[in-house]
Amino acid sequence: MSVALPAQETTAAEAPAQVRPRRRWGVAALGVYTWLVIIYSIAPIAVMIAYSFNKTPRGRVVTFSWLGFTTDWYRHVFDIADLTQALVTSLEVASIATVGSVLLGTPLALALARYNFRGKGLSDLVIFVDIAAPSIVVGASLLSLFISLNWPRGLLTIIIAHIAFDVAFVTVVVRARVAELDRAIEKAAYDLGAGPWTTFSRVTLPLIWPGIVAGALLAFVLSIDDLIITTFVAGQTLTFPLWVYGAVKVGIPPQVFAMGTIVFLGGIVLTVLNALWQRRRPA
């Protein structure tokens, strides 16, 4: 499916001279645009960070008026044991659910993208319904299931439920990647005597890796933020969104903002580390 091209590489020097300035301006404009979107996407977070330093009488946020600067909420960020535990639980669940849904979703994506087989249409339908079904119906159905199986609701049932909806998103994203993959590369690997596992692990996997990472990120975000389905299957376990949503009505404690800030800054640190690590590798 790929086009056979002569080996010539068009370098910048050979490109027509009058295209270059316009192209650079266009690329720069796009770069600015990208940063604008990133800022837009971060706007609510900026508000959250700002208000994590706000004086909050009675220990709960009922208003967004600025009452004074304080670092109290960072000094007492883990004071509310339930909240801290809920955050830890959410991170645990999200990590396990991400791994589980990637392990289940990637093979299915490969199967759907590459083969025609009986039941492919049904598979497509199930994945679609998994994404589209209203959370409340899915949550209620899983609760019924766990009750009829007499499984106690808690960490395990939350993880099971999260994997069940995450796997569809992972499948869709990875499948988009696999579908456009050039089969010739794999066939070349076979020709050179590689067995199926070697081909997969050393050729296919690195090629679809960006898709898998994208799917994993999506799965993580979905899991850490899920509210409705988790409400039904969590039993007495609390996750971060469950705790916060419960407290929103009467005012969330500022520790929530402080924790959100810490999570966010942790992510920034990871990003910076990743960028530095990327610097050492060839582009």
Place this chain on the structure above:
Amino acid sequence: MSDASGLGDEHQQPTIDPALLRGLTESRYSRRQLLKAAGAGALGLSFSGVLAACGAAGTSPGKGKTTGGASAVGSPEWWAKQKPGGVFQFANWPYYIDTKHGKHPSLEQFTKATGIKVNYLEVIQNNDSFYAKIQPSLSAGQPTGYDMIVMTNGWYLTELINHQWLIPLDLSLIPNFTKYASPLVKSPNYDPGNKHTVTWQSGFTGIGYDPRKTGREITSVHDLFDPKFKGHIGMMSDNTELGSVALLALGIDPATSTRSDWQKAAKLLQKQRPLVRQYYDQSYIKALENGDTWISQAWSGDIYQANNSGYPHLRFVAPKEGVMVWHDNMCIPMHAAHPRDAIEWMNFYYQPKIAAEVADWVDYVTPVPSAKPILMKEDPAVGKSPLVFPTPAMDKLAHDYYTFKNYDDFTAWNNTFNPIIQS
């Protein structure tokens, strides 16, 4: 989204024995058979089994056993047999108990006095979602995991009572209730004789407003329908609150209203719709604070707390047509593991000293009037507040909500008022 068929290599091979090919391509199991086999056999799960277990499908919901004989659950003889277990699970709404640095002094005093540990869980955010969580367990005859829950009077509490999913209380084990409880919470219309519940806190639904924006004092429910406030009026999205205030505007007592009354109220609300900014859940208070709304249906405790967090100008008023009073009630779900410990807490709570501690923090209406003198000494600001200890005038204006008799009643109310909020 499909790629080219993956059978490429095979098609290039010249000769295949047709019999071999047939054998290779015949499927051994159809998908459906496989699912059925896996479903029915290995996991002990069947389609009809799931249907039956789902409290809403297939069979009628299971009922608790509270009738039939002296040893029925909840009878005095049954209670006499219960022993304290030394611990109980207490599910409540967030910020509904005294809290100092993450600990709850009233609960700690309880543990010191009785030796019973309390696992306090702030897991109730809404009556409906909490009911949805516990109903399937109760229906299947399984414990909910909670020994004490707090539910507002309304359809969900009525359902719990009607299905006999709450353990009846033996009031002789709660003498402090009989001694100290306010008459407003004794034998309410939703639980005659306090057979299943005792009140934790109560609250009023009246009108909250910003006098700087409205330009005048608000005294009447009809002010919510005033075209002068167009686009800045807040109403509640809870249809019992919405319908009740409209009934009050028509001069009808909600507790005794009829279905034709409801129709009249709905017509009034339809006329009001273009003036309403939004039908809020609890976030009306934020809208009042930042000026998006000028006047709104409001809960007494919210306004009190807003006054203390930088919005002293917001006011709560009990309109002359009446206020609605609601009660959040402690009750013990069926199959609770430690009912004896839970009922012990009910009795402990109704001591004026303890009720005062909780009231000082929660700022809603405490069911123990004798707490007032204690608070006047320790925290006069709370002791004097009419929002925590209502004046007799306010009590006179208090109206109860309509108690639904059965599901059809409930559905009729919903069908009358939901279209106003949801169209």
Place this chain on the structure above:
Amino acid sequence: MEQHVQPDHPELALPRLGLRRRLAPYLLGLPTWAYLGVFFVVPLVAVLAVALETGNPDQGYVLTWHWSELTSTISFYHVQLIRSFEYGAISTAIALVVSYPLAYWIAFHGGRHKSTLLFLVLLPFFVSFVIRTLTWEFILSDNGFVLGTLKRWHLLPQNYHVLSTSVAVIAGLTYTALPFMVLPLYVGLEQIDRRVVRAAHDLYANHLVTFARVIVPLSAGGIFAGFLLVFVTNVGDYVNAAILGGPGTTMIGNIIQTSYLTNLDYPTASALSAWLLLFLLIAVAAYAKIFGARRIQEYA
């Protein structure tokens, strides 16, 4: 281009290769199908079947195969259904337009920092949506940062408000959709072979033409995945309408939510869910048919 595998013993190698090839999709898919079968399909069908049952929560339900519930709910709530598809379509289109240049820039000009930039775009979404929606409520309030400033400069009438209108709901939906659109678009764009792009330039296509006739069609897989994820989740959304919306913005997700949780009206909730799934399926199939024709296969 293609070479045959020449095994040493053709008659032995062929059946093994064929069998493995035939079985491959089933082996690959089996664990996931088993998992989804137990933990998704069966429970969901059981709950949807309630739409065909009659009864009430007090007396229980019986499967009576009454289709009347399905027809009555449609006539009751068709306004909200149509509105949900409207909001979904608008927010998906805006999200696509907003995200595409972003994904393009990261994929083509991100260089070594691709994953960093992608991560930055996604980072806000690791913080709970409750917090994000709360702060949007604050940002968009009548006299807050955005509107207050614009009103002071007299760019907006004093009575103007965004919250409690469909504008706020759609804005919220678009914001929530960003990661679901950016990620698949990025995946679709990143794997485009740069040599094809250069070939187009060699053939005297300018950048606009290259973009429109080469890059966009080649990224069609990513666009479809993004459309699927965003449109489908946005149509069924209930959070944005509940927090940022007002009278007249209720979406079908809110109706299903209240029917199930508040009204305990399980048949209505199940019937509406079934309709929602059906209409979404039709919409996605229609999209695939209309836009599927422009796939690269046509150009190959």
